[in-house]
Amino acid sequence: MTSPIDPDKLDKLGQVAIKVGLQLAEGQDLIITAPMTAAPLVRRITEHAYKAGAGLVTTIYSDEEATLARYKYANDQSFDRSAGWLYAGMAEAFRNNAARLAISGDNPMMLAGQDPEKVSRAMRANSAAYRPALELITGFDINWNIVSYPTPAWAKLVFPDDSEEIAVGKLADAIFKASRVDNDDPIGAWKAHNANLKARWTWLNGKRFSALKYTGPGTDLTIGLADGHRWKGGASEAKNGVTCNPNIPTEEVFTTPHRMRAEGHVSGTKPLSHNGSLIEGMYARFEGGRLVEFKASKNQDLFNKVLDTDEGARHLGEVALVPHSSPISASGILFYNTLYDENASCHIAMGQCYADCFEGGKELTPEQIQAQGGNKSLIHIDWMIGSDKIDIDGVNADGSTEPVMRGGEWAMAV
């Protein structure tokens, strides 16, 4: 059987990950994490990394079968353990300027059917151990990138009625299209896309709105923006001086909300895939920035448990704008993968904020970020609230408003 994945486009994806996603610097080490089933993309990325002058490329693979063996056979104490030694090592590497590339493609339903209590404990232990490394990533100490690979398990979930071969081919094509490698000049395509996103966030930064007001079916929510917030999107300059495109694909323009200033209620517009479970029909009510009521038509308890992770889990850490006509939204595919699904829709995130979404954010201490309204949590979970029926207004400091989106599309002239 020949692979249903176009080898030329796969190679271009590897090139885009290194040249656009990371803009890997000469002599820079690279740490990759990936599911074992994504090895073909890891190899293309590794080649492009060395061609670009990488120091050493090290890949840490995960294996779904090994993960499931733990749930099947391990005794109780195992589920509070984590590979702290590995994450501490990664943090050390980042402090020495190693770049970070994650390949997403794990079976989104891998943990479906496992004891949710054990899943939640294992996730919590892992998050706590990963935190020091994650802070160096989200704080943009180094250039980083996430890119996807169409693994068979993921493809069969997205296209359940197709054979594995057809499903992998379809998911590969969707990934290549969304990642802008289905053309002769992917690097040029990303330059144009970054310029368009920059025009949007430049306009938003000029406005300095105090809040955003969302109205639509089941939604009447005002989200205050953090003091000194900064809108971003597309390329980002890391503290090490490298401009990277952390997410491939990306369609969003986003910033940090004020963790104490969300009021009203909001309804989810797409299912949220979380650790192998789909949460559907989401509804949340906020008071003083805190999520005080959560309902869902499916897996309500599971999400409520997530919200109990820590105090910050009930406050907002991100607000992101995505036009309803964006390519991923237009594909009509539910990817069961945040990297894709969040880029199909306006979304908000519970939990940790991005330090870099503040003016001068790279220099701010965690205490300063908190004082300006930034949120802190072990989690960062995006959920989709956009649709073609959502209007969004920017609220000025004097209470006056002006249109940001109408019917899910950009309303500003740039």
Next chain:
Amino acid sequence: MTSPIDPDKLDKLGQVAIKVGLQLAEGQDLIITAPMTAAPLVRRITEHAYKAGAGLVTTIYSDEEATLARYKYANDQSFDRSAGWLYAGMAEAFRNNAARLAISGDNPMMLAGQDPEKVSRAMRANSAAYRPALELITGFDINWNIVSYPTPAWAKLVFPDDSEEIAVGKLADAIFKASRVDNDDPIGAWKAHNANLKARWTWLNGKRFSALKYTGPGTDLTIGLADGHRWKGGASEAKNGVTCNPNIPTEEVFTTPHRMRAEGHVSGTKPLSHNGSLIEGMYARFEGGRLVEFKASKNQDLFNKVLDTDEGARHLGEVALVPHSSPISASGILFYNTLYDENASCHIAMGQCYADCFEGGKELTPEQIQAQGGNKSLIHIDWMIGSDKIDIDGVNADGSTEPVMRGGEWAMAV
């Protein structure tokens, strides 16, 4: 195609690795390193680890294609880099009592044809970075084990005239036989084998020989033994209180020579596979413990370069006795893998000694070990000097001798 590897014996190998090799303790974390092509064995080992009550099992996979991409595409500076962050993390895990399991099975010829200068630089950088973790392993701070998996590239090297499927099946059978899992009670078989090895080293420890004298074709060598040396073989008690079988298979009884007391010359009896090259027809002459002359009919320069790694590389770190009739020797197979080939023959090792081959070795400082004649180096390279034509005498402090081996077989009555 069904796998040519017997799944029942593979599972038993996984069980032996955990129950005999590591004797993994309840709640103990485990770090596995393995080539990606050995994933089927990693999965069996992971299952048995969790069944035995493991904390968290973490596998670090290597990928031959990624390694080769470095040699093909990386620029010069890459070859002095190493994943120090990963090894530092491992050392930290060992200090927190994680056990260590290495799966050997890499293509022994992987680096054949690469620039030897780059290979040597990369190996040196890697050894230096790995050293702190390796010292915790060789010092038996924790229980550890090496076991093998018949990867296709390795199998085709050992059985070049067979198809890949046949070759993998043959190598699998040889591994299963040598690892004593080709029977109904592998754990019982290992108990009996450990008892036999223990009888040999108990006799040798009782004798307290000052030196061993080797005579045979092309060999007339006297190797002084370190002060307070201790013979070992089979099972070992680690400092964490766990008794492990570090090598599976193992046939050797071994101890630490005195690094300043080897005199005479010795001829290799089997080819040595080193980083993808075969060194053949080895001859070495020692004066005052130092290797002062080295010749080989093939790859002499390569081994001379290895001997230049550091001063300790020219001194002995191990002396090991293996009967010529041992199962691996009897198989007649050249495995191109030290774990197997060293167990086919009496051997010596250039470089680092094992601290545990001293009385009270677990408590000795590096300085004390050196004062007693122990050697220190970044390398530890075993080479084979045994055959059915080798006689070995134990030399007492008063110069009298008594037979240890005759015609390559044990000569003591135990």
